[in-house]
Amino acid sequence: MRYRQRDAQDLEEAERRRHLKPASARRPERARQKHPVELSGLNSAQPDDKAWTMAQAKVAWALENYGGFEAIYDRVGARLRDELLGQAVPEFFDVPELEKLHDPTKVPYHGFYFQKKGFPFLSHQLSDPNSLAAIQDYSGVIWPKGNNFFCNAAGKYAGHMQELAQMVHMMIIESLGLKDQYHSHIKSLTYSMRLSKYNDDSFVKKFDDLVLPSHKDPNFISIISQHKIKGLQVETFDGQWIDIAPKPHAFVVLLGEAFMAWTNGRFQAPKHHVKMEGFEKRYSMVYSTLPSQKDNMIEIPKVLVDKEHPQLYKPFNYYEYLNFRFSDEGEKHDDTLKAYCGVEQIAT
Ligand SMILES: O=C(O)CCC(=O)C(=O)O
Numbered sequence: 001m002r003y004r005q006r007d008a009q010d011l012e013e014a015e016r017r018r019h020l021k022p023a024s025a026r027r028p029e030r031a032r033q034k035h036p037v038e039l040s041g042l043n044s045a046q047p048d049d050k051a052w053t054m055a056q057a058k059v060a061w062a063l064e065n066y067g068g069f070e071a072i073y074d075r076v077g078a079r080l081r082d083e084l085l086g087q088a089v090p091e092f093f094d095v096p097e098l099e100k101l102h103d104p105t106k107v108p109y110h111g112f113y114f115q116k117k118g119f120p121f122l123s124h125q126l127s128d129p130n131s132l133a134a135i136q137d138y139s140g141v142i143w144p145k146g147n148n149f150f151c152n153a154a155g156k157y158a159g160h161m162q163e164l165a166q167m168v169h170m171m172i173i174e175s176l177g178l179k180d181q182y183h184s185h186i187k188s189l190t191y192s193m194r195l196s197k198y199n200d201d202s203f204v205k206k207f208d209d210l211v212l213p214s215h216k217d218p219n220f221i222s223i224i225s226q227h228k229i230k231g232l233q234v235e236t237f238d239g240q241w242i243d244i245a246p247k248p249h250a251f252v253v254l255l256g257e258a259f260m261a262w263t264n265g266r267f268q269a270p271k272h273h274v275k276m277e278g279f280e281k282r283y284s285m286v287y288s289t290l291p292s293q294k295d296n297m298i299e300i301p302k303v304l305v306d307k308e309h310p311q312l313y314k315p316f317n318y319y320e321y322l323n324f325r326f327s328d329e330g331e332k333h334d335d336t337l338k339a340y341c342g343v344e345q346i347a348t
């Protein structure tokens with residue numbers, strides 16, 4: 001990720017304001033870099049070797065400083081990406097019946113599809129993408145005769161994304177010294193995959209080229225796969241918008257509000273948006289980790305709250321938060337999570 005280096009003073013001030021220890025200062029020098037992090041050969045079942053330790057330090061450093069990073073992960077090869085984002089997803093959005101589907105789900109952002117009024121953005125959500133039966137059910141709604149090509153590509157991709165996502169969760173949890181909580185944490189997760197399309201012939205673009213407005217993702221993490229056409233921009237914590245160009249083996253990992261709350265603000269969710277100069281269609285894929293319906297409460301582990309790190313968020317139900325987050329009231333706030341469950345800090 002071509003992030004601009006923040007200057008040291010800014011960083012210290014931001015850390016001070018957030019009542020945090022400058023944890024990044026403790027990371028080895030080699031871990032402090034903005035290049036993509038190589039995660040291809042790693043395995044969360046063997047998190048003790050040297051390569052893991054180094055990658056873990058880089059991931060933690062990038063998340064502390066930018067709330068995200070680019071991961072190189074070659075288990076998803078160019079062929080699978082092409083099958084999915086170059087063929088299966090465009091074919092999916094070309095199905096005429098798609099327009100007629102109504103959204104049976106009440107939870108915002110979790111419906112069958114998701115739109116942003118006034119923007120040429122349409123996103124379809126595949127819940128539980130790591131179950132082949134769920135993918136087949138879903139594709140059966142779109143293609144009544146089924147679509148093996150779509151199901152196979154989506155299923156394979158979701159399998160690799162789950163491995164990658166669990167590695168990132170493990171690295172985050174390890175970096176907080178909470179390794180013993182990893183298994184219960186992983187058990188509390190569920191997953192989703194959103195297929196998104198930008199631009200259509202009828203849309204009159206706004207002057208500022210925004211095709212998806214600035215936002216933070218509400219989930220634990222998002223793993224974004226762009227396909228050939230650029231557009232994603234991420235805001236650094238000092239307010240610079242930077243381009244994240246698509247790369248053949250790179251995935252953009254962004255931290256969401258659920259992790260920001262769970263880590264008591266030690267990691268922050270970055271704002272991001274999509275801007276496009278041209279009118280060509282752009283397809284992307286976002287694989288997300290989020291609390292399951294059963295384990296829907298986000299509560300900061302007790303050890304992450306102390307005198308130096310006062311509690312920043314009250315425990316909250318993730319799905320109730322989504323209702324607020326996507327309501328007219330919720331959309332008014334710049335920091336919606338803080339408005340919803342932030343604990344007022346009393347100046348001392
Ligand atoms: O399409 C992209 O590159 C990013 C999409 C995104 O941020 C989202 O859907 O939440």
Ligand SMILES: [Fe+2]
Pocket residue numbers: 215216217222272
């Ligand atoms: Fe997003």
